[in-house]
Amino acid sequence: MSKVEKDFIEEMAEAPAIILEKTLKTTGEAIASLPGKTSLKKARRYWDTLGPGLTTGASDDDPSGIATYSQTGAQYGFQLLWLAPFTFPLMATIQEMCARIGMQTGNGLASNIRQNFSKKILYGTAGLLLAANAFNIGADLGAMAQGVRLLIPSMNAGLLVIFFTLLSIGLQIFVSYARYAQYLKYLALVLLAYIVSAILAGLDWRQVAHAAVVPSITFSKDQVILICAILGTTISPYLFFWQSSQEVEEEISKGKTSPQSRKGMAKKEIREMRVDVWSGMFLSNAVMFFIIAACAAVLYSRGITTITSAAEAAEALRPFAGDSTYFLFALGIIGTGLLAIPVLAGSAAYVIAESFDWKTGLSKTLKQARAFYGVIIIAMCAGLAMNFVGLDPIKALIYSAVLNGLIAPVILVLIVRLSSSKLVMGKRTNGPLTTAVGWFTVTLMVFVGLATISALFV
Numbered sequence: 001m002s003k004v005e006k007d008f009i010e011e012m013a014e015a016p017a018i019i020l021e022k023t024l025k026t027t028g029e030a031i032a033s034l035p036g037k038t039s040l041k042k043a044r045r046y047w048d049t050l051g052p053g054l055t056t057g058a059s060d061d062d063p064s065g066i067a068t069y070s071q072t073g074a075q076y077g078f079q080l081l082w083l084a085p086f087t088f089p090l091m092a093t094i095q096e097m098c099a100r101i102g103m104q105t106g107n108g109l110a111s112n113i114r115q116n117f118s119k120k121i122l123y124g125t126a127g128l129l130l131a132a133n134a135f136n137i138g139a140d141l142g143a144m145a146q147g148v149r150l151l152i153p154s155m156n157a158g159l160l161v162i163f164f165t166l167l168s169i170g171l172q173i174f175v176s177y178a179r180y181a182q183y184l185k186y187l188a189l190v191l192l193a194y195i196v197s198a199i200l201a202g203l204d205w206r207q208v209a210h211a212a213v214v215p216s217i218t219f220s221k222d223q224v225i226l227i228c229a230i231l232g233t234t235i236s237p238y239l240f241f242w243q244s245s246q247e248v249e250e251e252i253s254k255g256k257t258s259p260q261s262r263k264g265m266a267k268k269e270i271r272e273m274r275v276d277v278w279s280g281m282f283l284s285n286a287v288m289f290f291i292i293a294a295c296a297a298v299l300y301s302r303g304i305t306t307i308t309s310a311a312e313a314a315e316a317l318r319p320f321a322g323d324s325t326y327f328l329f330a331l332g333i334i335g336t337g338l339l340a341i342p343v344l345a346g347s348a349a350y351v352i353a354e355s356f357d358w359k360t361g362l363s364k365t366l367k368q369a370r371a372f373y374g375v376i377i378i379a380m381c382a383g384l385a386m387n388f389v390g391l392d393p394i395k396a397l398i399y400s401a402v403l404n405g406l407i408a409p410v411i412l413v414l415i416v417r418l419s420s421s422k423l424v425m426g427k428r429t430n431g432p433l434t435t436a437v438g439w440f441t442v443t444l445m446v447f448v449g450l451a452t453i454s455a456l457f458v
Contacts, residue, residue: 049272049275050185050280051181051185051276052242052243052246052247052250052277052280053095053099053243053276053277053278053279054185054279054283055184055185055187055188055246055339055343056239056242056246057095057188057282057283058184058187058188058339059242059336060091060233060234060239060340061284061288061340062140062337062340063140063143063340064136064143066194066332066333067307067309067313068226068229068233069230069287069292069295070291071306071307071308072226072230073294073300074295074299074300074305074306074313075222075226075306076226076296077296077300077301078207078211078292078296079217080226080292081208081289081292081293081296082212082216083227084212084286084292085212085285085289086215087230087231087235087285088282090235091284092278093437093438094235094240094412094415095239096277097416097418097434097438098239098241098244098247098415099244099273099277100265100273100419100425101244101424102243102244102245102246102248103247103248103265103273104263104264104265104426105263105424105425106256106258106259106261106262107259107262108245108350108360109241109243109245109354109411109418110241110350112418113414113418114355116418117414119355121410123355125237125351125407125411126351126355128403129238129351129407130352130378130379131403132400133347133348133400134386135386135396135400135403136383137379137382137383138384138385138387138396139400140337140344141164141165141341141384142161142387144164144333145157145158145161145164145387146333147332147333147334147337148160149311150333151327151330151331158387161387162384164338165380165381165384167338168338168341168345168380169376169377169380171183172345180362181250184342184343187336187338187339188280188283190332190339191283191332193335194287194290194291194332195286195287197290197317197325197329197332198290198291198294199290200325202297203293208293211296221455225455227451228448228449228451228452228455229452230288231444231445232405232452234284235408236404236408237408238343238348239343240411240412241350241351242347243277245360247273248262248361249362249363253363264426265428294317294325299313304316311333313329314326314330314333341380341383345375345380345383346376349373349375350372352375353371353372353375356371358371358372359371359372360372406449409446412438412442412445413442416430416435416438416439420435420438
């Protein structure tokens with residue numbers, strides 16, 4: 001065996017330990033920035049550092065994702081709890097690549113793919129992403145209406161769906177990007193409701209800790225589909241495009257209006273981006289962790305194993321976990337929908353507009369970027385229509401999962417190649433560990449995509 005081969009094997013063997021070390025270090029830095037007795041200024045600096053990474057991670061826990069996590073806990077108890085810590089470094093590493101691509105090149109992910117790869121691949125994935133996001137938007141709008149009806153049963157579901165559609169469109173089009181980004185940032189805090197509701201449910205922490213670190217799979221058809229849904233919800237294509245485009249929007253908000261002026265990034269910017277991204281992904285996966293744990297402790301233990309929506313999870317928890325948990329779950333459905341739906345519609349608009357080199361961005365007015373905002377309106381209206389044509393929201397989520405299963409592996413390959421290219425990234429290319437994690441994630445998502453399609457249609 002040659003020295004090169006030995007070195008390669010050693011690098012692969014060291015990879016898990018380095019990933020853990022990096023995770024602990026980054027998470028530790030974030031925790032260290034939280035307020036202590038004399039560190040309110042640090043807390044303020046930490047909050048100011050958070051931005052696109054926080055909102056991207058938080059938007060991953062949309063109402064449809066909450067339903068998936070609730071079903072996981074209700075159907076299998078604590079068995080699949082380990083997926084939350086397992087997917088955290090994978091998700092964070094991929095989102096960090098997307099952020100670096102946007103920051104280093106001054107352009108969004110779709111724009112970089114258009115400039116460096118076949119346009120046919122981009123157009124195909126862009127169309128599939130638009131369809132997948134529209135299905136997801138439709139399911140989330142319906143879930144938000146159900147969330148309001150949990151608190152105010154007399155409200156009309158159809159009128160609520162129309163209201164949330166118009167509200168989301170209005171915020172994206174008529175509110176300035178700087179203010180809109182702040183709204184999304186504060187909405188991310190709604191996710192804390194799920195962590196609090198889980199704690200109120202009274203967990204057996206010894207059992208929780210064991211399930212978090214000891215993987216367990218039964219490989220039944222239903223469990224394979226659910227695992228695929230979890231991974232598809234966690235490592236989802238719309239997050240890739242949103243992350244890179246929001247990094248560009250942040251630069252534009254600082255006065256860097258041309259791609260040339262946005263190119264490159266200082267070490268300080270890289271550090272702040274990493275704290276932002278890893279914090280956002282940590283919050284996202286922590287919420288997944290606590291929702292699964294709460295439903296496992298309260299529902300699975302009492303034989304309630306079928307949950308088809310986030311609203312149904314809230315109703316099922318109420319008799320056993322109390323009104324506080326019920327209220328927090330319902331509030332979370334509405335808040336996460338308000339956060340996730342604009343991200344779903346916006347990411348579709350970014351990828352379509354950048355694919356065709358249209359004027360792009362939430363920082364532009366409606367008159368300056370009509371086609372971009374037109375895609376947002378189309379995606380929102382398609383989602384709205386799904387709530388009035390009798391499409392089952394569960395089927396909508398299945399269709400979305402299948403489309404994401406087709407898109408994710410292709411986009412992941414392009415992300416890893418772009419972020420590893422010196423021609424594109426200059427000195428800011430991936431390190432060996434980041435590249436290894438990237439290709440591992442590609443392999444995993446290829447398997448997940450094939451498993452989803454096989455389980456559903458074979």
